[in-house]
Amino acid sequence: MVHQSEIQQALADWFAVNARDLPWRRAQTPYTTYLSEILLQQTRVDQGLPYYERFVRLFPTIQDLAIAPRDEILKAWEGLGYYSRARNLHRAATEIVERFDGRIPDQENDLKSLPGIGDYTASAILSIAYGQPFAVVDGNVIRVLSRLTTFAGDVNTSAARRQLKTLATDLLPDDNPGAHNEALMELGALVCSPRSPSCEICPVSKFCGAYSIGRQEDFPVKTKKRPVPHYDIAVGIITSDDSRILIQKRLDTEMLGGLWEFPGGKREGAESLKETCARELMEELGITVDVGKALTPVKHAYSHFKITLHGFYCTIESGEPESDAGRQLDWVVKENISKYAFPSANRMLFDELGIDSGD
DNA sequence: AAACCGGGGGC
DNA sequence: GCCCCAGGTTT
Numbered sequence: 433m434v435h436q437s438e439i440q441q442a443l444a445d446w447f448a449v450n451a452r453d454l455p456w457r458r459a460q461t462p463y464t465t466y467l468s469e470i471l472l473q474q475t476r477v478d479q480g481l482p483y484y485e486r487f488v489r490l491f492p493t494i495q496d497l498a499i500a501p502r503d504e505i506l507k508a509w510e511g512l513g514y515y516s517r518a519r520n521l522h523r524a525a526t527e528i529v530e531r532f533d534g535r536i537p538d539q540e541n542d543l544k545s546l547p548g549i550g551d552y553t554a555s556a557i558l559s560i561a562y563g564q565p566f567a568v569v570d571g572n573v574i575r576v577l578s579r580l581t582t583f584a585g586d587v588n589t590s591a592a593r594r595q596l597k598t599l600a601t602d603l604l605p606d607d608n609p610g611a612h613n614e615a616l617m618e619l620g621a622l623v624c625s626p627r628s629p630s631c632e633i634c635p636v637s638k639f640c641g642a643y644s645i646g647r648q649e650d651f652p653v654k655t656k657k658r659p660v661p662h663y664d665i666a667v668g669i670i671t672s673d674d675s676r677i678l679i680q681k682r683l684d685t686e687m688l689g690g691l692w693e694f695p696g697g698k699r700e701g702a703e704s705l706k707e708t709c710a711r712e713l714m715e716e717l718g719i720t721v722d723v724g725k726a727l728t729p730v731k732h733a734y735s736h737f738k739i740t741l742h743g744f745y746c747t748i749e750s751g752e753p754e755s756d757a758g759r760q761l762d763w764v765v766k767e768n769i770s771k772y773a774f775p776s777a778n779r780m781l782f783d784e785l786g787i788d789s790g791d
Numbered sequence: 792a793a794a795c796c797g798g799g800g801g802c
Numbered sequence: 803g804c805c806c807c808a809g810g811t812t813t
Contacts (some may be wrong), residue, residue, distance in 0.1 A: 617808055
């Protein structure tokens with residue numbers, strides 16, 4: 433890359449002054465680096481921050497994470513999304529204790545052998561925690577480098593990702609590669625933003641190809657996403673004679689795996705929502721119910737589809753609830769429901785049900 | 792290579 | 803509404 437050492441220096445100087453005061457930078461250890469990187473995958477720093485504080489408080493060491501019940505980790509993760517990260521975090525912590533004597537590995541192959549650690553996270557840990565020369569390529573780096581070099585490839589392709597990894601590696605300094613990686617990401621987060629970047633205060637604008645032609649927002653080049661489908665979901669609020677509500681646990685193999693929810697499912701064809709509710713409760717639990725009053729519908733967007741969640745008060749007419757797929761069931765009093773980890777859409781029904789959110 | 796996997800904030 | 807975020811895993 434042209435002006436390589438000048439860009440390195442400008443980035444380092446800028447970062448020395450503008451780096452945010454973040455908790456995993458204050459008391460940095462391999463564990464805090466690992467934990468923060470997992471929490472921040474596809475997650476903005478501002479959103480991950482309270483979760484990081486919670487996790488270092490609940491699980492100060494990798495051993496604490498390894499011996500914790502998984503449900504406890506999922507509960508602490510509740511609301512952050514991409515719950516496979518929490519499941520993998522628990523598995524990886526166990527493996528780190530067993531295979532690596534409780535130390536976060538400092539070898540690329542060892543790190544990548546752990547669940548939840550791919551190329552980005554391995555490079556981040558190796559460079560930031562261990563000072564090794566591995567370049568990171570995250571969303572920020574993609575944006576900064578594609579603008580600097582007017583990179584024309586579609587960054588959603590693996591070929592383009594490889595080229596950007598090479599670019600990032602070329603730009604990596606021998607001295608303090610970890611700080612350089614952090615600086616590049618910090619610049620992407622604070623200055624080189626997706627829309628309306630602050631080029632007038634950017635330390636590397638004079639080296640930026642996109643800025644020189646006034647086309648900052650034309651990079652990175654990426655293909656448009658397909659429109660996402662919408663589904664109606666009907667769930668039953670089933671209450672026992674002693675005022676306990678029936679909830680079930682999602683399987684690990686399902687989306688939102690390991691979280692608890694009100695039983696129900698997706699509307700099929702032209703059936704009514706009440707029919708959906710009755711059919712799903714028969715299929716999943718083997719019970720016939722009387723579907724009563726509806727709760728206020730809740731809209732929610734996932735990454736690849738949208739739903740409207742319809743809750744119905746239901747009364748069992750016949751049968752005893754038994755899961756069709758070995759899902760765990762539980763009858764819970766309202767006061768205890770907040771001890772279970774629920775998906776956000778389910779939680780949006782809590783208020784109307786008189787359930788305390790617990791936070 | 793492409794699909795799948797959450798939730799929230801900014802515009 | 804749409805886009806994007808300190809990406810990884812599965813198919």
